Amino acid sequence: xxxxxxxxxxxxxxxxxxxxxxxxxxxxxxxxxxxxxxxxxxxxxxxxxxxxxxxxxxxxxxxxxxxxxxxxxxxxxxxxxxxxxxxxxxxxxxxxxxxxxxxxxxxxxxxxxxxxxxxxxxxxxxxxxxxxxxxxxxxxxxxxxxxxxxxxxxxxxxxxxxxxxxxxxxxxxxxxxxxxxxxxxxxxxxxxxxxxxxxxxxxxxxxxxxxxxxxxxxxxxxxxxxxxxxxxxxxxxxxxxxxxxxxxxxxxxxxxxxxxxxxxxxxxxxxxxxxxxxx
Numbered sequence: 001x002x003x004x005x006x007x008x009x010x011x012x013x014x015x016x017x018x019x020x021x022x023x024x025x026x027x028x029x030x031x032x033x034x035x036x037x038x039x040x041x042x043x044x045x046x047x048x049x050x051x052x053x054x055x056x057x058x059x060x061x062x063x064x065x066x067x068x069x070x071x072x073x074x075x076x077x078x079x080x081x082x083x084x085x086x087x088x089x090x091x092x093x094x095x096x097x098x099x100x101x102x103x104x105x106x107x108x109x110x111x112x113x114x115x116x117x118x119x120x121x122x123x124x125x126x127x128x129x130x131x132x133x134x135x136x137x138x139x140x141x142x143x144x145x146x147x148x149x150x151x152x153x154x155x156x157x158x159x160x161x162x163x164x165x166x167x168x169x170x171x172x173x174x175x176x177x178x179x180x181x182x183x184x185x186x187x188x189x190x191x192x193x194x195x196x197x198x199x200x201x202x203x204x205x206x207x208x209x210x211x212x213x214x215x216x217x218x219x220x221x222x223x224x225x226x227x228x229x230x231x232x233x234x235x236x237x238x239x240x241x242x243x244x245x246x247x248x249x250x251x252x253x254x255x256x257x258x259x260x261x262x263x264x265x266x267x268x269x270x271x272x273x274x275x276x277x278x279x
Contacts, residue, residue: 001021001030001033001034001035001245001248002035002038003034003035003036003039003043003245003246003247003248004035004038004039005017005038006018006019006021006247008021018247019247019279020247020248020249020275020278020279021247021248021249022249022250022251022268022271022272022275023243023248023249023250023251024250024251024252024264024268025212025213025214025252025254026212026213026214026215026254027054027215027230027250027254027255028051028054028055028215029213029215030243030245030248030250031047031050031051031054032051034047034051034245034248036048039246043244043245043246046244047244047245049244050243050244053229054229057222057223057226057228057229058159058216058222058223058225058226059158059159059215059216059218059221059222059223060218060219060220060221060222060223060224060259061155061156061157061158061218061219061220062155062156062157062158062161062204062205062208062216062217062218062219063153063154063155063156063203063205063208063217063219064153064154064156064161064177064181064202064203064204064205065151065152065153065202065203065204066150066151066152066153066177066178066181066182066200066201066202067149067150067151067152067200067201067202067203068149068150068152068182068193068197068200069147069148069149069197069198069199069200070147070148070149070150070193070196070197070198071146071147071196071197071198072146072147072148072196073145073146073147073148074134074136074137074140074143074148076148077134077137077148077150078137080189080190081132081134082137083133083134083135083136083137083138084131084132084133084134085131085132086129086130086131086132087129087130087132087188087189088128088129088130089126089130089184089185089187089188089189090126090127090184092127093127093129094124094127094128095127098124101120102120102157102160105117105120105160106157106159106160106163109160109163109167114169117164117169118172118176121173121176121177121180122176122180124180125154125177125180125181125183125184126180126183126184128154128155128184129154130152130153130154130181130184130185131152131153131154132150132151132152132153132189133150133151133152133153134148134149134150134151135149135151136148136149147198152181152185154181156177156204156205157205158205158208158209158215158216158217158218159216161173161204161205161206161216161217162205162206162209162216165206170204170206173204174202174204177202178200178202182194182197182200204217205217205218220253220258220259220260221252221253221254221257221258221259222254222257222259224257224258228257230254230255230256230257231256231257232256232257232258237256237266237267237270238270238274240255240256240267240270241255241267241270241271241274242274247278249271249274249275250267250271251264251267251268251270251271252264252267252268255267255271
């Protein structure tokens with residue numbers, strides 16, 4: 001992105017001109033893509049300061065998703081639930097597995113033994129909560145007759161996933177996590193599930209980052225564990241859509257904290273109004 005010539009260049013080398021730009025994608029990527037060389041000194045300093053500030057802030061959690069194709073009719077699952085529910089097999093919950101223990105894993109990951117990671121992962125999956133979606137219970141055309149698809153997800157730390165990927169353990173992570181998730185479901189809400197599986201597939205935080213270019217595969221913007229680098233008060237949401245990059249506005253989950261669909265819609269509307277006024 002060249003804010004001086006007001007142009008964008010894509011992967012194929014095509015150039016797009018703009019009068020004003022609304023950026024609804026990853027915030028860190030915006031500043032990585034911005035060419036600052038031709039900007040006036042004051043603007044360049046502000047853009048670079050913003051880029052550095054965002055780089056120090058963590059992202060919210062991502063998600064690990066397991067798709068399971070099952071050789072069983074939808075009626076079997078309709079006796080358990082409706083088309084979407086959240087289930088916690090073990091009422092003890094995650095506790096410190098998801099707080100200090102996870103923080104320690106990430107902090108010392110370069111010297112971490114794989115056995116310690118896999119031990120943590122087994123406990124993490126055992127005591128987690130699972131979001132389970134069964135699309136065929138909402139629309140019978142979404143699976144063949146007598147078959148059912150389950151979409152099973154749990155929250156997963158994107159930064160940890162990237163560290164695992166860099167250590168070369170990514171394939172094992174997917175295999176082990178899927179296995180632990182199936183163990184948790186078969187031992188609780190879906191007895192006998194494994195014997196009916198036709199095939200499975202997975203998506204990880206790394207998948208989300210690779211396909212959508214989102215930092216750490218985050219699904220709800222900035223981390224809530226500390227102050228966010230964006231406005232968090234509705235009285236300041238009008239200013240949230242503006243950036244130090246001339247002619248560039250933002251909207252979406254990276255613009256305001258806490259994020260979500262209503263925030264994405266609201267910031268989109270505010271940004272559109274700001275752009276209309278500017279033009």
